[in-house]
Amino acid sequence: MFEEPSHKESILLHLDPRIKRVVVFSFSIVVAILNRIPVLLCALIFALLFVLTAKVSIKELIKRLTPVNMLVGFLWLFLPFTFPGKPLFYLGSLSVTYEGVLYATKISIKSNAIMLMMIVLVATTSIFTLGHSMHALRIPQKIVHLFFFTYRYIHVMKREYVRLVNSMKIRGFKAKTNLHTYKTFAYMIGMILVRSFDRAQRVHNAMLCRGFKGNLYSLKTFSIKKRDMVSLVLVIVIIIVLGVLEWKKTI
Amino acid sequence: MLKNNSRSIKNIKPRRCGHHEDTLFWWFFFAKTGQNKEANSIMHISEGVLSPVVLIGGAVAAAAGVAAGLKNLEQNDIPTLGILSAAFFVATLIHVPVGPVSAHLVLNGMVGLILGWKAFPVILIGTALQALLFQYGGITTLGVNTFNMAFPAVICYFLFGWGITPNSRRTVVIITAFCSGFFAVMITGLLVGLSLYLTGEAFLPAAKLIVVAHFPVMLIEGILVVACVLFLKKLRPELLESAYAKR
Structure with a gap:
């Protein structure tokens, strides 16, 4: 997608x-x-x-x-x-x-x-190259980093989403216009948020273990x-x- | 075994399993594009429509908001915020059935409740990625689109954020959560209409229709935010402590 x-x-x-x-x-x-x-x-x-x-x-x-x-x-x-x-x-x-x-x-x-x-x-x-070029064009570092992390984890979150949808389908969920559907979707979004929150904690800790001080270094030079x-x-x-x-x- | 390639993802999209077929009227607003994508692209104004004045105004306002959002953002929090914003990005791609058609969620009320001012940078990245990956919106309209989505999020945070804490009463939570979901989409719709109207008076009927067409989405967003907040309150109350918004 x-x-x-x-x-x-x-x-x-x-x-x-x-x-x-x-x-x-x-x-x-x-x-x-x-x-x-x-x-x-x-x-x-x-x-x-x-x-x-x-x-x-x-x-x-x-x-x-x-x-x-x-x-x-x-x-x-x-x-x-x-x-x-x-x-x-x-x-x-x-x-x-x-x-x-x-x-x-x-x-x-x-x-x-x-x-x-x-x-x-x-x-x-490629979108990653675009991110690096943003960095080279003096766009604030925080925005560039946020961009990198978001783009990196979109794919991961998409996988989580697909897993949840699969399990909903296995249990016979059908999307219709009713309260049950909206509730189910809301719980799914909540679950995605919870999982992303947990993952964020783990990733952050792992990064701290590897000496993350708030800087990302690019190996690419233009x-x-x-x-x-x-x-x-x-x-x-x-x-x-x-x-x-x-x-x-x-x- | 379901494989994670794009073909199987396409097959298990929620909108494909519903019974909602398009009627001619709705066709124009949520027109189908190809097999798997259905875009509520009226939320994102595309390139070349707005006048330069509106574009500049939107860009300046969005820049101010992003600056406010970045001010209290520690360099160390960026990985966490990035992953949360990826989750929101994926969540906005969910199709929810609205009568005969399905619509995308906007979820800016939810983003606002959890992130406060930081909604601005997160939504900026979201709109930029949507422009790059799906060509919704664009480069020159980045500012306007960001402002249209993020400003309502911040408004809802300040108006209704107080009611959503792990300790507040259930009724208070329900009312404030519904209001934030409902009004965030409503204000977004109004802002989209306003940006079109400021471009030219001729856009007025189209702008009005956009606001009206958003009404079902507002209700659904309200219900969704209530259910989602109650779910989080049960499961992970610390997400609702607005730790990210205040820090």
Whole structure:
């Protein structure tokens, strides 16, 4: 359930994770601010090029784009009708406004462009490497450590959860809309919490035995090579061009 | 023998064993995605929807909350807190049947009761991981989403946390636990609606519908938190001493 996408051999796989993080972050912010459809389309094409370079499979892409497009789809049900503007056509007594359709289109392009970049990031970097790069980017140490521990133990907790669900199923539990179901789920959550609490105590003691003083040391060192710099400059230039296109209203 | 690979996990998901089939109306709100995942993704606003002002506001507010949460957090407590937050992360993935559909739990009331201000960093990590692993939410909306979930948790901790101690009376525990589960989801729904509304007036009907659609989830969360707190009170009262919240 928590699988990361497969990391296929590509140029992006070997780039410095710090660079990737910075690039994706700045791209997301700029695209979130952009407001004109031609520029947004440019950004979408740019993101698609990245997806092609990262060799993400279509199946994976569709699977990961669905959650975003669900909210976008939900907004499409409303925005064309509620956005003030001149009516495009009528659906019964409701008028679909030109501006509303435009606005909803903008949101769809924006969401998908940013998400594509994010998928590229996840598809070319393991989550642990991302954590280490957070550390290198001076994000507070406590947050980075919390991130590591949470990610490390999600899988363990998931196993506990699966064990509990298995034992519930063996005893013939069926989820329905009634108090018994909710109580059972609540007890299960309580049990997961209790087990995690006990495990936390054990892990902490074991760590103390091994001399834990509140620091985690990374064996990974990052080095910025020539190709990292080149790609960083290239992408930053493209992002600036997007910004200028938006600002100067050239297209 | 059930193996722990993803295929068998998929087969034993609780929602698969229920009799709840989707009606067309609910389809739009809890739309099915593929075989095994069903997302209540209206709790996480995705990228590109909100206006820059709302995004910045949310990020600043979330940063302040996270700073407050980290202030009293000892470096030594981080392994414990990390494992607890992993447990909460897994618990929020449980599907609970609500009439014809199933919904994800939010559980921010529960997080707030146990962790207090530390709910902010824990929920920050949770939303970040959800964005990275399942693409719910995103990078630019990280701040807003964290605030929308964590702020109600902290409010509920301060409003109702007093009632949930190992020594308090059963009725007091039931009422305060229900309120914290109920109101945490309600305030989250209101905040999600508000963030959409502040982006543009045109979002108002959608925002209203989101708040209304949350109502069944609120009730269920309330009941769940009551049962869960009573269970913990019996089994492991020290978890309810808000040791993590106060430290």
